[in-house]
Amino acid sequence: MATPERSHGAVLLDDASTRFALWAPSSRAVALELASGETHALQQRADGWFSATLPCAAGTAYRFIIEGHLHVPDPASRAQVDGVHGWSQVVDPRRYAWRNPDWPGRPWHETILYEVHVGLLGGFLGVEACLPTLVELGVTAIELMPLGEFPGERNWGYDGVLPFAPHRRYGTPDELRGLIDSAHGLGLMVFVDVVYNHFGPDGNYLHEYARAFFREDVHTPWGAAIDFRRPQVRDFFCENALMWLLDYHVDGLRLDAAHAINDNPFLIELAQRARAAVAGDRHIHLVLENERNDADLLRQGFDAQWNDDGHNVLHHLLTGEQEGYYAEFAKDATAKLASFVGEGFIHQGQSDRHGEPRGQPSAHLPPSAFVLFLQNHDQVGNRALGERLASLVAPQALRAASVLLLLGPMIPLLFMGEEWGSRQPFLFFTDHHAELGAAVREGRRAEFAEFSAFADPQAREAIPDPNALATFSASLPDHDPGNHPEHRTWRAFYRHLLHLRQAQIVPRLVGARALGVEVFGAKAISASWRLGDGSLLRIDLNLSDTTRPVNPPEAHATLLFGQAIHTHQGQLPPYSAVALLQDAA
Numbered sequence: 001m002a003t004p005e006r007s008h009g010a011v012l013l014d015d016a017s018t019r020f021a022l023w024a025p026s027s028r029a030v031a032l033e034l035a036s037g038e039t040h041a042l043q044q045r046a047d048g049w050f051s052a053t054l055p056c057a058a059g060t061a062y063r064f065i066i067e068g069h070l071h072v073p074d075p076a077s078r079a080q081v082d083g084v085h086g087w088s089q090v091v092d093p094r095r096y097a098w099r100n101p102d103w104p105g106r107p108w109h110e111t112i113l114y115e116v117h118v119g120l121l122g123g124f125l126g127v128e129a130c131l132p133t134l135v136e137l138g139v140t141a142i143e144l145m146p147l148g149e150f151p152g153e154r155n156w157g158y159d160g161v162l163p164f165a166p167h168r169r170y171g172t173p174d175e176l177r178g179l180i181d182s183a184h185g186l187g188l189m190v191f192v193d194v195v196y197n198h199f200g201p202d203g204n205y206l207h208e209y210a211r212a213f214f215r216e217d218v219h220t221p222w223g224a225a226i227d228f229r230r231p232q233v234r235d236f237f238c239e240n241a242l243m244w245l246l247d248y249h250v251d252g253l254r255l256d257a258a259h260a261i262n263d264n265p266f267l268i269e270l271a272q273r274a275r276a277a278v279a280g281d282r283h284i285h286l287v288l289e290n291e292r293n294d295a296d297l298l299r300q301g302f303d304a305q306w307n308d309d310g311h312n313v314l315h316h317l318l319t320g321e322q323e324g325y326y327a328e329f330a331k332d333a334t335a336k337l338a339s340f341v342g343e344g345f346i347h348q349g350q351s352d353r354h355g356e357p358r359g360q361p362s363a364h365l366p367p368s369a370f371v372l373f374l375q376n377h378d379q380v381g382n383r384a385l386g387e388r389l390a391s392l393v394a395p396q397a398l399r400a401a402s403v404l405l406l407l408g409p410m411i412p413l414l415f416m417g418e419e420w421g422s423r424q425p426f427l428f429f430t431d432h433h434a435e436l437g438a439a440v441r442e443g444r445r446a447e448f449a450e451f452s453a454f455a456d457p458q459a460r461e462a463i464p465d466p467n468a469l470a471t472f473s474a475s476l477p478d479h480d481p482g483n484h485p486e487h488r489t490w491r492a493f494y495r496h497l498l499h500l501r502q503a504q505i506v507p508r509l510v511g512a513r514a515l516g517v518e519v520f521g522a523k524a525i526s527a528s529w530r531l532g533d534g535s536l537l538r539i540d541l542n543l544s545d546t547t548r549p550v551n552p553p554e555a556h557a558t559l560l561f562g563q564a565i566h567t568h569q570g571q572l573p574p575y576s577a578v579a580l581l582q583d584a585a
Contacts, residue, residue: 006239007049007232009076009164010090012058018090020062021051022074023232024209027066035061035087047232048212058092072205076236077165078243079173080149084161084203093247096177103184105251105283106140108303109368109509111189112498113413114139115376117426118147119154120476121416124171128179131186137419137491138498141189143254145377147176148195151202152431154472156377157193158256159200159430163240173248180249189251191285192244196237197260198222202436220260228266237266238273245274245284252285254306259291271301287371293345293359298369304411307370309346311379313337314401317523317543318374318393323451328353334522341404341527342517344370367409367512367529374398374405375415377426384448384463386425386475388417390490395421396575397543399493403561403577404541406497407505409512409529414494417477421490427464429472437467500560504581508533524548524572534584542572557582 011019024030025048032040032052042050042064056062061081064072073080077088114134121127127142134142146157149165157167166176180190198220199206206213213233218225227233244250253274258267271286278284288297288305298305313329313336316322322330329336329346336346344367347359362369373379380388389398405412417424430440445463448454454463464471478487511532518526523544529537538557542548552570562578572578 006076006242007235008239009074009078010056010062010088012090012092013053016055016057017053018056018060019051019053020056020074021049022064022209023048023236024050024064024066026211027209029067030209031065031068033063033065033071035081039065048210049232056090058090058095060090061087062090063087066205066209070205070208072208073162073203075162075206075210076239077149077162080162080165080168083168084149084151088165091173093173093243096174096181098177098249099181100184103249104281105285106187106189107283107510108285108411110140110502110506111285111411112138112140112501113143113191113371113411114141114416115143115145115413116416117145117156117377117475118170119167119472123169124166124175124179128182131179131183131188135186135188137495138502139188139414140502141191141251142183143191143193143252143413146193146195146256149203150200151433154429154431154469156381156428156430158195159202159432160195161200161203163195163237164243177248184249189285191252191254191287192248192250193254193256194240194244195256196240197226197257202432218262222260225260225262228261228263234266234269238270241270241274242277245278251283252287252303254287254289256289257291258288258297264294264297267297267302268300275301291358293347293362295345295348295360295362295365298362298365304369304371306376306413307340307344307372307410309336310340310370310372310410311374311376313340313346314374314404315379318389318397318401325353334519334525337523338517338519338525338527341408341525342514363514367514368411368509370410371413372405372408372410373413373415374401375418376413377415380415380426381428384451384454386427386464388422388424388426390421391423394575400541400543400575400577402494402497403579404539406494406501407537407561407579408527408539409505409509409531409537412501419491419494420478420487422477422487424477425474427471427475428466429475430466431472432467437465441465441467497561500579504560505531505537508535508537512537518551520550520572521546521548524550526550536582536584538580538582540572540578540580542574542576545574547574548572553580554582 030042030050042052074088078091079089081087147166148160148163149167150160153169183190214224215227216224285303316326316329339346344362345359348361352358445460454460508531512529515528524542526540540550550572557580560579560581
């Protein structure tokens with residue numbers, strides 16, 4: 001085996017020896033305990049490191065002992081035997097025999113994302129069984145919600161505390177590799193959602209032996225901020241990113257809540273190290289969730305950002321909701337719709353609802369620098385009752401917005417079940433111990449006190465308890481949508497649009513740029529883009545309940561989707577969308 005390049009955790013040097021390393025700058029002594037009962041003192045080195053090389057093979061169970069009394073798992077554990085408080089396990093990442101070792105990935109402009117929660121689909125093997133259906137639908141990439149070991153048996157994944165170890169409930173590391181391998185064999189990319197902004201509330205022992213991992217002078221919603229000024233901390237997370245890309249062959253990472261990292265130099269370093277580590281012509285993709293709307297990062301190693309601005313104004317226009325963060329999108333909503341369609345971000349330096357300036361100019365970025373969605377885990381699951389849009393919006397309005405999502409030049413993302421019009425809720429669920437579970441339940445209900453529907457304490461009692469097994473069970477999707485006529489209709493609609501996108505839009509996307517957006521009345525716009533081959537894409541969208549006048553298209557424009565008769569007469573019916581393509585002159 002090659003000389004290890006990782007600094008954190010257990011690295012198998014050959015078939016019979018492993019180097020163990022722990023950064024514990026707050027500790028004076030660290031030992032390694034094996035499940036066999038042996039203990040070995042680790043040698044203290046410079047800058048807070050403790051390490052030793054021992055005759056341990058893959059499969060060895062181990063943990064660290066801090067100053068003779070505190071038993072902790074390896075924070076860089078590649079697998080856990082029995083949960084976040086138990087034994088870690090030495091893993092051989094080279095044991096798996098890849099069937100598609102030379103998969104080159106796919107270029108970014110071909111991406112059509114489908115976000116899934118692995119636990120709800122039955123673990124890695126359950127997701128793998130769904131892959132052929134997703135390919136037939138027209139999806140080109142699946143995005144897995146966070147996989148790192150979290151406390152208990154069920155969780156969204158954002159409470160993870162051991163980010164290198166896929167949760168044992170989902171399957172083994174090699175079963176995850178098998179899922180990714182099968183996806184590649186079908187032409188599907190695999191993205192993993194990673195959480196580098198905080199650790200969960202149960203099972204994180206870093207404060208006990210590596211207090212320097214955190215900044216007590218800077219706080220986030222989850223507590224003390226992670227201190228990315230320290231090279232050991234930067235290495236920890238960069239090595240995690242490299243593990244997913246190299247050991248698991250994933251095609252992309254989605255960085256959760258990068259605004260809570262609040263360290264753009266670290267983000268740029270991560271992107272540089274990730275791209276430098278991947279050999280040859282292999283495509284990898286890095287995507288941000290970032291409330292700060294830092295457009296500069298999208299020119300410094302990151303392919304795209306989740307477009308929450310676009311979602312928020314579309315959600316308001318579709319549902320009429322204007323409480324919470326939707327309030328700032330309800331004012332001048334049509335102008336904001338035109339802004340995001342034509343320029344990417346809505347917030348480009350303007351003050352947000354808290355009076356703080358947010359965002360940077362984004363009109364210079366290509367449309368593919370934005371991931372657009374109508375639903376995702378946050379926007380469904382962070383509702384009190386987890387309702388999906390199919391339960392909130394008239395079908396014709398949802399279909400019209402979906403035309404913009406799937407035929408527009410931004411990168412589209414679907415949330416599991418969206419394509420068959422699922423009405424199954426997606427709820428916030430956890431499996432914490434009793435005291436923490438009660439605190440999460442009460443905190444969750446308190447979050448919604450400012451909403452009129454839950455102002456009454458009795459109404460808040462109806463909000464599902466995140467810790468109850470019934471809450472998880474209620475979120476299990478219908479795995480056989482073909483049994484219901486409404487579901488078949490929705491799926492046929494999404495399949496048609498996705499195949500149109502692959503055939504007519506994707507081949508022309510590289511080099512696309514926005515030409516402008518016209519407003520034709522409340523909730524009605526016409527947007528145009530010059531595509532990379534010189535052709536012109538136009539989408540007319542009317543989310544109002546009134547027919548709106550629009551400019552008739554050019555006589556030689558091809559109708560991709562919609563009702564030609566209304567468009568040629570210069571009228572756009574209520575809740576409708578038309579997509580047209582005009583070849584270059």
